[in-house]
Amino acid sequence: xxxxxxxxxxxxxxxxxxxxxxxxxxxxxxxxxxxxxxxxxxxxxxxxxxxxxxxxxxxxxxxxxxxxxxxxxxxxxxxxxxxxxxxxxxxxxxxxxxxxxxxxxxxxxxxxxxxxxxxxxxxxxxxxxxxxxxxxxx
Numbered sequence: 275x276x277x278x279x280x281x282x283x284x285x286x287x288x289x290x291x292x293x294x295x296x297x298x299x300x301x302x303x304x305x306x307x308x309x310x311x312x313x314x315x316x317x318x319x320x321x322x323x324x325x326x327x328x329x330x331x332x333x334x335x336x337x338x339x340x341x342x343x344x345x346x347x348x349x350x351x352x353x354x355x356x357x358x359x360x361x362x363x364x365x366x367x368x369x370x371x372x373x374x375x376x377x378x379x380x381x382x383x384x385x386x387x388x389x390x391x392x393x394x395x396x397x398x399x400x401x402x403x404x405x406x407x408x409x410x411x412x
Contacts, residue, residue, distance in 0.1 A: 275304040276346045282339060285347045296331040297372070299339055305376040307339035312369050324364040324399075329390050333358060333402040336374040337386040341406050344379045350409045351384070358402040364392035370399065382408050 277285075279302045286293050297311035311317070311332050319325040334353055341351055364370055374388035383405060390400040 275302070275343050277343060278302075281347065282342060285342070285349075286339070289347075289349050290335075293335050296328075296335045300371070302339060302343055305340060305344050305379070306374060307336050307343060308371060308373045309336040309339065310369055310371040313364075313367060318366055322366045324366065324370060324392075326358070326360060329360070329364070329370065329400045330356065330358055330402070332370060332372050333374070333388045333390055333400065334404065336372040336388050337376075337402075337404050337406065340374040340376050340386055340388075341379065341384045341408075344376055344384070345408060348408065351406050353404055354383075354407045355405040356402060357404070358400055360400050362395075362397060362399050364390075364399040365394060368393040377403075380408075382410070384408055 297309040300310050301308040317328045372390045376386045378385045387403045389398040392399050
């Protein structure tokens with residue numbers, strides 16, 4: 275792992291302050307990360323479930339954290355593709371959390387997957403794969 279949990283937390287707070295809306299970093303390892311989001315009314319859609327964009331945001335930032343654990347603090351690594359499958363309805367007023375794992379990290383591209391869970395359930399509520407573009411080193 276190139277960066278520490280504390281370094282990534284500080285980086286996300288300074289460089290990506292809007293990221294707090296998508297969850298908080300809970301754990302970080304070599305090529306993996308876990309994040310958690312406290313669900314409240316602003317995260318719900320009609321019908322009393324967590325909205326898809328909220329789960330996508332959590333998944334995206336969690337893969338970003340996992341990628342940075344491998345490449346360092348690279349602010350311009352960006353999502354180029356995101357595919358998500360919503361598997362079951364999350365509990366409306368319970369936190370959701372995500373665990374991302376990098377499947378491949380090369381010089382110019384990283385591919386990861388993430389499972390999103392609703393607290394209290396062992397079954398994932400969503401599964402996503404995504405590709406990140408890694409800018410060339412200067």
